[in-house]
Amino acid sequence: PAQGAAANIPRWRGETFASPQQPASVIGPIALGVSFDESGNGSVLGLTSDQLAALTGGVNPVALDANTLALLKSLAVETLVLKTTPGGLSVSLNGQPLPGVAYDGNYISRTSALLSALTGDAVRMETLEGLLPQLTNMDATITLDFTGQPAEFQLAEIPVAVTESGALTVFGLDIPGAALPADTLQLLADANIQQVWVNASKESINLAVNGQALPQINLSPAGLNVVANLVGTQAGISPQLVTTGVDALLKDGLSTTISLPGASGEAAAPGEPSFAPADLGDMAPPVIRAKVGVKNGQIASVGDLTADQLAALGVALPALPPNVMQILGDLNAKQVDIVSQPNALQINVNAEQVASIKYDQTSLQAAYGVAKPFLKGTLLENPGLSQLIEDQILPLVPAADINVQITIE
Structure with a gap:
């Protein structure tokens, strides 16, 4: 406008308030x-x-x-x-x-x-x-x-998704640099794993795949220290930092649902796991007793038979994997006891409980189904042996009377 003339500015007639709608999910x-x-x-x-x-x-x-x-x-x-x-x-x-x-x-x-x-x-x-x-x-x-x-x-339940390329998203947001390798994606696809549900606290870890519950893992404070040492060693940070962070994250529990390529909708999170007792009818529960000696990372004896005696019979005893020996060393383990209870297996190190696993026939079979693609190239890949495990052995495990004592030198 000319100098001194009134400016002709139209009145703003845009929205003056928002109209939020209740979201389908929060x-x-x-x-x-x-x-x-x-x-x-x-x-x-x-x-x-x-x-x-x-x-x-x-x-x-x-x-x-x-x-x-x-x-x-x-x-x-x-x-x-x-x-x-x-x-x-x-x-x-x-x-x-x-x-x-x-x-x-x-x-x-x-x-x-x-x-x-x-x-x-x-x-x-x-x-x-x-x-x-x-x-x-x-x-x-x-x-x-x-x-x-x-x-x-x-943190409430954290939704994690894996894209076709293996990239990870959390709350719908891409995580730069985070991706699953193609071979891992293929193994997950071979196992028909579409959704994984994880609920973790300082006492236990509950897992489910495609809505089917897996065995429950329970860790004692000593067991948590083992996890902290492993993570700290791999990440190059102090195990104490890992323990502090885990305590803070898990104090109220933490849940996450991981959706993989091919997932349709969301599988309902399973409720609190309850493991059904084994029904063997008139059959007596199987009994497993063993004493195993380990020396310098090598299994040196089973029962009263030494490695040399077994070798003469054509049986070669294997060495324990280095990472297992590392864990045992971190625990200063001199004796490890693996003892069964109804629907559970307890692991003690130097007479102190480190971890336990709760299970029943259904959860064991679900876990075995998930593990199958990862067993390629082993004896368990044999269809006949695999069927024997599923149909005959796994139903007996929840009732098995197991006591294995491992002495480490």
Whole structure:
């Protein structure tokens, strides 16, 4: 317009409110908490700043810089909480609500289109494009505590999917660099594994494949230490860090459903496992008793027969795998006892229980079905032997009276 003339600006008549809809399914509840001390050092999952730095190559990824820390202190910020709902993002500061952000599917779509024009980072854009549509069906609370008090960290069921190429997605988001090798995908396809359900706590691990429950694995504190040592050794980190992280993740239990290529819909998660007792009729339960001696990683005797005596009879005793010997060494194992109980097998090391496995005929047969493709090239690949195991041996295992004593020198 000419200088001094009134500008003719049309009144904005766009939407003034969002119209959220109740999602068909909700991701969550998820609680992600980060705690910062007075120096700005962050901790997550009970891991201290030094422990986080050790995990990530020497630098704590959640530490605050000096300027940010000074600003927060000047504003007397103690806690900042962000919570997503189907209709928006709510924000509270020191327990007092602040103005939030309202949205629905239409707003999210327009925001996604705008971001694609603003960012030149393809990887970041791909992540945002995957995350934004999830906001309308996500129940997540992010808590930032600046007083040094522990902040809650809780994960609900985590949906994981494997694409045709082997790439992994979590909550529908691609995980850069994470993929299953093609040969592993083929083995899973050969076993007709479409969905795997995992429910883990500090006491037990329950597994199901295609809705069929597998044997339950129970770990004692000593057993958890074995797992921590194995993971720590492979990852090059302190087993103590692994133990701390596992304790924090599993304190409330953790569930995940892994969908593989070919899966149709979601298999219902099995309930609390109950293992049916074996019905042998008038048949007496099978009894297995054995004493095995191991020396320098080699099986040296079975019962009263030495390796040399058995070799003279044409029986060669094998060596134990190096990783098994490593585990036994980590446990300082001198004696391992494998003892059966009804529908269970208990493993003791130096008279202390390390792990137990609960099972029945159905769960054992399900586990054997999953294992078949991985047994190619072994004697168990023989159809006749495989049928014998399924039809005759597995039904007897839940009732078997087993006591195997392994002495290690």
